Amino acid sequence: MSRFPDSAKRQFSEAPPIWDSLKCAITASSGFQRWQLENLSQDTQTQEFSLDHQVRRYLRETLETLAY
Numbered sequence: 001m002s003r004f005p006d007s008a009k010r011q012f013s014e015a016p017p018i019w020d021s022l023k024c025a026i027t028a029s030s031g032f033q034r035w036q037l038e039n040l041s042q043d044t045q046t047q048e049f050s051l052d053h054q055v056r057r058y059l060r061e062t063l064e065t066l067a068y
Contacts, residue, residue, distance in 0.1 A: 023055050032058050 026032050035058050049057070 023052065026055050026058065027051065031062075035061070 032055070036054065039054075
């Protein structure tokens with residue numbers, strides 16, 4: 001699993017309105033909502049994660065799937 005370089009992390013932290021807008025769009029998508037329901041039923045720990053963490057996990061898993 002690859003990680004973002006520090007420079008990319010800084011860009012995200014310097015642009016919270018962009019991340020908030022993107023996060024809002026992602027959480028409204030049917031794909032995220034389906035993923036969330038599947039993961040909440042399978043993984044009780046997911047319920048304890050913040051929405052921010054869930055969106056990042058969803059994006060990571062989606063990109064990993066697309067990479068195959």
